[in-house]
Amino acid sequence: MPVVVPIKILQGLLCVVGTYFLCALSVLIIRKIVSVPPEVSRKLLHLSAIVVLTVWLYAFADCRITGITIVLFAVAAHPILLFLLSTKGRFIKDRPTASSLSNISSERSPGELHKSLSASYLMFMLAVGVC
Incomplete structure (x- = not known):
């Protein structure tokens, strides 16, 4: 495998991670500037x-490669999310991560974030298969 391929994969991953970051930051900024109802916030996440x-x-x-990276993200996202939800601010003083994640996601019921994340990655895989 030429060296160019791993570099292109890393560039693609950087684009995806950057997009995740920008989208989450945009939703947070909108929620801070404008008082939006939880349902509107959920639609912004969609x-x-x-x-x-x-x-x-x-x-x-x-x-x-797109499919493989989606599977890797799906496999990595759940343990990271479980860790962040289980710490409940123990490691970061004055910043409770669990409540922050709940505020971002506007969960209707406990555990909905995991179900939604799984459904979105399955939908991503279906879209890759169709496209």
Whole structure:
């Protein structure tokens, strides 16, 4: 495998992670500036998922690499999310991570964030397969 391929994969991953960061930051800024109801905030997160999927589809030249990176993200996201929810601010003083994540996601019921994340990654895989 030429050196160019891993560099292109890293560039694609950087684009995807950057898009995740920008979308989450945009939702947080909108929620801080404008008082939006929880349902509108949830819809902003759905719109962010569509933006991330679009970037994901175009960030990689090969659909197999796109699928592999989606699976890797899905496998890595759940343990990281469980860790952040389990710490409840123990490691970061004055910044309770669990409540911050709940505020961002506007969960209707406990555990909805995991279910939504799983559903979105499955939808991403389906979109990659179709596109």
